[in-house]
Amino acid sequence: MLNNDRLLVQILLLGLLGASLWVLAPFWSALFWAGVLAFASWPLMRVLSGLLNGRESMAAALLTAGWVLLVALPLAWLVSNLAEHIRDATELVKSVQLQGLPAAPDWLRQIPLVGERLVRLWQTVDAQGGAFFAGLKPYMGEAGNWLLARSAQVGGGLVELVLSLVLVFFFYRDGPRMAMFAERALERLIGDRAEHYLELVAGTVQRVVNGVIGTAAAQALLALIGFWIAGIPGALVLGIVTFAFSLIPMGPPLVWVPATAWLVWHGDYGYAVFLGIWGMFVISGVDNVLKPYLISRGGNLPLVVVLLGVFGGILAFGFMGLFLGPTLLAVAYSLISDWIDQPVPKLPEQASIEEEPRPS
Incomplete structure (x- = not known):
């Protein structure tokens, strides 16, 4: 006969566990990365905690600050440099529209099967630079939308990265x-x-x-x-x-x-x-x-x-x-x-047969 009180407690515990997982669902990715980062660098945490005479909170704070310096500062520097290179790429596209392409290299014509076609495409872009890029505008718009969506994902990833760097402190300390x-x-x-x-x-x-x-x-x-x-x-x-x-x-x-x-x-x-x-x-x-x-x-x-x-x-x-x-x-x-490595348990019949004395 089932114990109704125990069954009710189990249902309530399962409901509480499901509600807790639902609350934590938006943070799974940040929690995961914080856990992986803390797990992989845990030997550093032990060494630093030993040098600080067991002060785990201080060691966790220093190690977290180190990750912020190693990750956040290079990322900010990288974003600023990428912005400059994007401007250079934009100027390159504008110069192609105005001045056209240089002469097609000789090796391009020598490519088997598609060499002549590539040279003609090169000459078409050179002769009709403005019209060619105007024809590409619809596709460039789609590419821009794709890049915009990826940028939103990158922005969300940066937010998760910052949250992970905050959570990793608690993983270190606790x-x-x-x-x-x-x-x-x-x-x-x-x-x-x-x-x-x-x-x-x-x-x-x-x-x-x-x-x-x-x-x-x-x-x-x-x-x-x-x-x-x-x-x-x-x-x-x-x-x-x-x-x-x-x-x-x-x-x-x-x-x-x-x-x-x-x-x-x-x-x-x-x-x-x-x-x-x-x-x-x-x-x-x-x-x-x-x-x-x-x-x-x-x-x-x-x-x-x-x-x-x-x-x-x-x-x-x-x-x-x-x-x-x-x-x-x-x-x-x-x-x-x-x-597989565990020994196979013997059946009762087999055990009794082995234990019976053999006739002399």
Whole structure:
């Protein structure tokens, strides 16, 4: 017979939990990023707290201030520099409308199948610059609307970033208590293996964060070297932009492809070919090698599980899936592995047969 009082309490608790999740729903993304940031940098928090004789609030405040300086100031500097480059791009479009294009390069005609067509297109733009850009106005309007929508998303992302930097202070300060609460709750669910799975999740998230940030830093450094060799102006700014774009799938080509086009526009065809090859095989290619290696290093996960977790997580959850995907697959893989490794319990009939003495 069901206990009505206990059932009523369970329903009320579930309703309270659902209402709490509903209240927190607008802040899930900021909470997630604050948690990931605090989790990945927790060794720094422990070191700083030890240097300050256990004053966790002071250590959390200093570490949060450091993140603000590392993230907010470079972001503001980057936005101001991008505004200047946008003005330069606008002036370039105006000069094309007034003065036309330079002579088509010889190598453009030699491209198989489409070389002559590209040269004719080049000459058409050169001869009818104003009319050509006038015909592009409807498409430019659609592109402007798309950019406006993306700008709104970027603005929302900046608000979430600021909120994350505020929340990360509380994650630092109350981190041990949160970890104890999560461990006790998990013990109520799965028993003694709770600590093992918490360590598994912690290690997976930390490796994913290190893999993502490490790969982005490597791509930014390689992009900076390529831009510097090719003589691209504002190479340092473009390197920082590459770091930011490396955090999203297929982001770096949005930086080195326009830089290659700029070299073609100025007639530096040799450097344009160099930067195109460098961007395709070095800047973008390192993402396919370094990120899976850094994520799988130090763990017992097969590389294919990491790859499926990274790419499948992005397709399923967006950018947050970059962290959720490998973590979910890691936990599932560990659960199945532990279940397989457990000895199979013997049936009562088998146990009685084994215990019966054999006739001599």
